[in-house]
Each structure stands twice: as structure tokens, then as C-alpha cells.
Amino acid sequence: METLACPICSMTDILAGEGGAVECATCGHEWDPDGGGLGEIRDANGVVLANGDDVILIKNLPLKGTESLKIGTKVRGIRLISGDHEIDCKINGRGVLLKAQFVKKV
DSSP states (O other): OOOOOOTTTOOOOEEEOGGGOEEETTTOOEEOTTOOOOOOOBOTTSOBOOTTOOEEESSOEEOSTTOEEOTTOEEOSOEEOSSSSOEEEEETTEEEEEOGGGEEEO
8 A cells, every 4th residue: 555645744644534635644734635636727817837837926925024025036946736825836945835826927
């Protein structure tokens, strides 16, 4: 049997949930292990995004404290994930989750 690992934190401490869903005991992320795929994820202009695409922010986005991500910031090599924040990326060496509605494909 294949050992499940959390798609967010990569830990293998997995708990069985209701309706076939599973939950990571480490970070609390819930997902359906046989849940097909992500479906189509589209940017603000309706263009379909894929893993490895480069995107640009179309809105200033606040971070913790007084920091923010500025409009026009280019993000290289995005990774698509399931959840309400569909894009996982690194900006200036910091891991960030973004919503697809705030980016456009380059």
C-alpha cells in the first residue's frame, strides 16, 4: 500500500476524515486522495494557468505586518495546488500562496 503524504507540508502523519477525505495531523490540510485533478485554473484575464508558468501581480497584496507585494511583481515558476489559494510560489525567497484572480500570465 502506498503511503500518503500531505501535498502542502510533505509529512506522512495522515488522519482519515469523513467521506473518504484525509487530513494532515501536522498542518491540518484536508484533501481527497482520489480527487481527480485541480481542474482548470484561470488567471484574471481568463487564460488557463499551468505548473511552471510565469505570472505578474495585478494588485498590491498585503503580507504580515507592513510588508506588501507590489503590483507588477513578476513571479517565476508557479506551482498549482488545490484549495482557495491556487498558486504556490516563492517571491524574494519567501514562500507565498496566491489566488489566481490577482495574477495574469506573462
